[in-house]
Amino acid sequence: MPANPTAAILLIGDEILSGRTQDTNGNYLAKQLTEQGIDLCEIRVVSDDAPEIIAAVNALRGRYDHVFTSGGIGPTHDDITADAIAAAFGVGIDVREDARAMLASHYDDPDKKLNKMRLRMARIPDGAELIANPVSKAPGFRLENVYVMAGVPVVFVAMVEAILPGLAGGAPKQSVTVRYDHPEGDIAAALAELAARFPDVSVGSYPFDGPRGYGTNLVARSSDPARLIQIEAALKQLCEK
Amino acid sequence: MPANPTAAILLIGDEILSGRTQDTNGNYLAKQLTEQGIDLCEIRVVSDDAPEIIAAVNALRGRYDHVFTSGGIGPTHDDITADAIAAAFGVGIDVREDARAMLASHYDDPDKKLNKMRLRMARIPDGAELIANPVSKAPGFRLENVYVMAGVPVVFVAMVEAILPGLAGGAPKQSVTVRYDHPEGDIAAALAELAARFPDVSVGSYPFDGPRGYGTNLVARSSDPARLIQIEAALKQLCEK
Known part of the structure; x- marks a missing residue:
């Protein structure tokens, strides 16, 4: 099975770093x-x-198949993303017809x-x-493997919906979650053994x-549904011990 | 006025990248x-x-005064943060009494x-x-300028509360928000002029x-309360035009 394409998300905005805004675009796109x-x-x-x-875009676009940015493409003085992207690629920028x-x-009006x-x-x-913006028209854009989109969530979501069908995906990772009604430390040793028996499946443990x-959510992720069925049964057996 | 200390947050966890978990620790600490x-x-x-x-810790600790990590210090096989931090610093790691x-x-029990x-x-x-963990005892730790803390939010918050009093802060940035009941494009030119008149204040425009x-939230941030009073008046005047 060929490896899946890789991606990074770059969120641009002082308002996230100041804590004023809780980002949701990253989780939505994730x-x-x-x-996909x-x-x-x-x-x-x-x-x-x-x-x-510029530094972040250049670091990420060289490393991953796709880079998705959010924020900084509005009309005000603090919207500098488009100019920064042009500078990162060393290309010109101007009003396009x-x-x-x-x-x-x-x-x-x-x-x-x-x-x-x-x-x-x-x-x-x-x-x-250009990337279509059905909400408020001002477009995003794609330059090579970098997709530049709005920060306002309703516009970001609409732009993601516009580009997703055109992105070649791999085998989608699916997950199964088995709830264990005790602290994760009680099951950690057995879980490590089980994870070692399924090296092709990612196994995580998330206390809540x-x-x-x-208790603990035991989560297995794989793009092979047959393996997920096997590991789900094994996880359930573990939890009943 | 001396520059404020700088910081980065490093969140560690497949569950955030898969979209399964919406991170809240970053926003809380921000x-x-x-x-502070x-x-x-x-x-x-x-x-x-x-x-x-290892690569992220080394990039960030060299660049910022403080680095705060979250996640990967539990008891299960996928908790590898402590070992990765030791490797990043090139120091040994073992059970400590x-x-x-x-x-x-x-x-x-x-x-x-x-x-x-x-x-x-x-x-x-x-x-x-060590960083105290009043919730479930398993400690976090600080190595030079890197603070390693839990991913479970209730424990992360407790650890942050434990370290904050010991962190030298600068002049806290405060903000004023003025609501403009129209699209930001209507006020963008006047706002850019105003921002240029207050080069020491950060001025952002956030449509909602x-x-x-x-409408649009116009947000000014500064550590000088007198400047915030001045710019708040100027922003309100702008919005009434």
Whole structure:
């Protein structure tokens, strides 16, 4: 079985680093990539600072098959992602006519004009392909293996939905979860032995302590459904001992 | 005014990258650091893989004043953070008596024994200082500028509470938020001019679209309360135009 494509997510925004905003875009995209059989290997959050964005994009795009960014493509002075991406690739950037046309159709109201700042959202690095934004029109873009998308969650989700069908996936990793009603330390030795017997399956142990009591979720992940059926049975047997 | 100390957070765990778990530790610690006047510059999420953890720790500890890690210090086979940290620093690691004693006091119940796997949680890299865990006793540790803490949120929070008083902070950044009841593109040009007049204040624009309508939060951040009062007045004036 060929290895799955790899990916990283780069979240751009001071508001995440200050703690003002709890990011949800990363978790949403992580789930989508898992379903599609693309292995998400890393998430990074950096500030609205051009050298930081450029360094992170260049580190990640050289290492993974796909890089997905979120944030910093709006009309205000702190939206610097498109320029930073162009700089990372060493290409030019300017207002592009097809992007301007998308904005013009949205901002044709006398009360909501396509002013100079909004036109910043039509600045697209040379050689990029637009990503449709069905919510508020201002497009994202793809440059080589880097997908540049909005930070506003409803727009981010719409852009991800637009690009996912075009991404070659691998064998989706599925998971089975077996609940163990005791602390993980009680089962750790037996679990390690079991994990060693299934070297092709990723086995994780996640203790929880919530309103429905405490215990441990034993989670096995694999892209081979037959192996998951086998390990689920083995995990259940372990928990009954 | 001297620059604030800098920091990075490193979250370790396949369960975050698979999308199974929505991380909350990063956001919690981000808020605490902001209040303490420590500038959080980067968050990374990597998988439960020793070379990945080692590379990330070494990249971050060389660059920032403090690095805070979360995850991978439990008793099961997939808990490899302590060994990875020792490898990153090139120091030895073994069961330490003071850590073992903490565990022994917790696991003195015949039904909840300090077995061989649980004893893994007393493995501490040479030269580290323990971080108390008032919840479930298994300690975290600090090695130079790297603070290694649990992934389970209730334990992570307790460990952060234990270390925060000992961290030298800078001037805490405070923020003011002014709500603008229109799309951010309407105010973007005026906002850019205002931001240029306050180069010492960080000014962000965050559009929202929720149950209480849509609009834009204009957020100014500074460690100088007098400047925040000035810019808040200027932002309100801008919004009334």
